[in-house]
Amino acid sequence: MQYVSASSSGEAVELLTRAGGKGVIMAGGTDLMVEFKEGKICPECFIDVTKAADMAGISADGERLVIGGAATLTQIARSPLVKRYFPSLAQGCGCVGSLQIRNSATLAGNVVSAQPAGDGAMALAPLDPVFTVCSAGGEAELTMGEMYAGFAKSRVDHSRQLVKRISIPLPQKGEAAAFYRLELRKSLSLPMLNCAAMVHCEGKTVTWARIAMAPVGVGPVRAAAAEAYLKGRELTEAVMARTGELALENANPRSNPLRGSREYRLEALPVIIRRTLEACRAQLS
Amino acid sequence: MAQLHTTINGEPITAEVDPALSLAEFLREKMYLTGTKIGCGKGECGACTVILDGKAVTSCIIPVLRAEGACVETIEGLERGGRLHPLQEEFVNKGAVQCGFCTPGMIMSSKALLDANPAPSKAEIREALGGNVCRCTGYVNIEQAVEAAADRMRRGEG
Numbered sequence: 001m002q003y004v005s006a007s008s009s010g011e012a013v014e015l016l017t018r019a020g021g022k023g024v025i026m027a028g029g030t031d032l033m034v035e036f037k038e039g040k041i042c043p044e045c046f047i048d049v050t051k052a053a054d055m056a057g058i059s060a061d062g063e064r065l066v067i068g069g070a071a072t073l074t075q076i077a078r079s080p081l082v083k084r085y086f087p088s089l090a091q092g093c094g095c096v097g098s099l100q101i102r103n104s105a106t107l108a109g110n111v112v113s114a115q116p117a118g119d120g121a122m123a124l125a126p127l128d129p130v131f132t133v134c135s136a137g138g139e140a141e142l143t144m145g146e147m148y149a150g151f152a153k154s155r156v157d158h159s160r161q162l163v164k165r166i167s168i169p170l171p172q173k174g175e176a177a178a179f180y181r182l183e184l185r186k187s188l189s190l191p192m193l194n195c196a197a198m199v200h201c202e203g204k205t206v207t208w209a210r211i212a213m214a215p216v217g218v219g220p221v222r223a224a225a226a227e228a229y230l231k232g233r234e235l236t237e238a239v240m241a242r243t244g245e246l247a248l249e250n251a252n253p254r255s256n257p258l259r260g261s262r263e264y265r266l267e268a269l270p271v272i273i274r275r276t277l278e279a280c281r282a283q284l285s
Numbered sequence: 286m287a288q289l290h291t292t293i294n295g296e297p298i299t300a301e302v303d304p305a306l307s308l309a310e311f312l313r314e315k316m317y318l319t320g321t322k323i324g325c326g327k328g329e330c331g332a333c334t335v336i337l338d339g340k341a342v343t344s345c346i347i348p349v350l351r352a353e354g355a356c357v358e359t360i361e362g363l364e365r366g367g368r369l370h371p372l373q374e375e376f377v378n379k380g381a382v383q384c385g386f387c388t389p390g391m392i393m394s395s396k397a398l399l400d401a402n403p404a405p406s407k408a409e410i411r412e413a414l415g416g417n418v419c420r421c422t423g424y425v426n427i428e429q430a431v432e433a434a435a436d437r438m439r440r441g442e443g
Binding site for chain 1: 287303304305307326327328329331334341342343346347350351353363387394411412413414415416419
């Protein structure tokens with residue numbers, strides 16, 4: 001087995017091409033190393049992108065916030081730019097695993113590992129991010145919905161592609177976003193449920209809403225019926241409660257021996273959706 | 286095999302390594318620095334915590350070649366001229382050690398915190414130690430040990 005550190009995304013793609021499908025991109029490696037040690041993946045080469053200069057850092061260009069594919073969750077959670085524009089994203093990234101994990105793991109990796117309830121990916125989901133994905137064929141731009149191919153399965157093939165950066169449109173007047181996590185413990189535990197929402201209001205009326213919830217299906221699941229209901233209404237107690245109920249139309253949670261039965265999750269989901277919307281409303285008022 | 290150039294506890298090292306090794310395996314089996322423990326082997330217990338370029342990481346899931354050109358600190362590097370680090374002394378003074386298996390990881394997480402933040406709040410201490418699991422002491426004495434060590438270090442010790 002070889003281990004090569006790439007100095008740029010272009011070099012990483014070249015190395016992938018040379019490996020002919022037998023190389024694998026590694027960012028933080030906090031999931032990949034476990035899979036490698038368990039024999040679930042046996043690449044001939046790991047291509048480390050943590051030192052790829054064009055995949056580092058977090059910046060804002062006046063229109064969007066740009067998060068490098070190699071930016072760690074700690075860098076994102078503590079970034080003044082992220083905290084200023086998207087505090088819910090800083091909060092979600094700060095919930096993943098433990099500080100040691102967040103010091104290595106990346107937000108791009110949290111999306112590509114495609115676990116249904118990754119806190120970083122969930123907090124990102126309603127913010128309308130665009131993923132710049134590089135391969136030998138060039139660059140492509142994928143939306144959040146296009147990143148997931150199935151349960152724990154990403155559309156990004158890490159033996160041929162890499163996520164170079166994540167771009168998020170900067171928030172506009174009247175927009176608010178929030179993230180909420182129902183948890184057994186603060187550290188080293190996956191959420192029982194998590195939810196993230198972004199709403200836009202003109203005056204008191206919601207013009208659009210994006211609500212993501214997990215783990216209730218493949219990746220962050222959009223509460224489409226709830227979003228449609230919310231459009232054109234005010235965020236009153238009754239409307240937020242009804243929105244939570246309608247989210248169940250798109251939710252299909254499984255039972256988990258540690259993190260709650262299907263029945264429990266179906267009872268709790270409307271409540272955490274209501275609380276997430278309450279947090280959005282508090283920011284708007 | 287590949288060549289690794291790194292610095293461990295201030296000492297420059299060049300070694301032939303198997304790239305499939307984790308940093309924890311390398312430290313224990315090649316450098317004989319067995320203070321770093323391997324518990325779960327999945328980054329979930331924190332026993333293998335070391336400091337890599339100033340950041341606490343779980344070395345059992347860090348590929349050894351990520352240490353190329355980096356500075357690695359382990360529990361063995363804390364003692365200075367026969368004198369324990371204030372964190373080590375306060376873990377003893379406060380009874381923050383029982384079986385001791387988690388202790389090196391706890392202390393390295395604490396050291397990374399105090400190096401960056403000499404006056405942490407309780408919440409910050411808890412965040413820094415949230416990834417370190419102890420199955421016998423409980424966490425109160427550990428938290429107190431970190432607070433006491435921070436106090437001493439602010440007064441110029443360590």
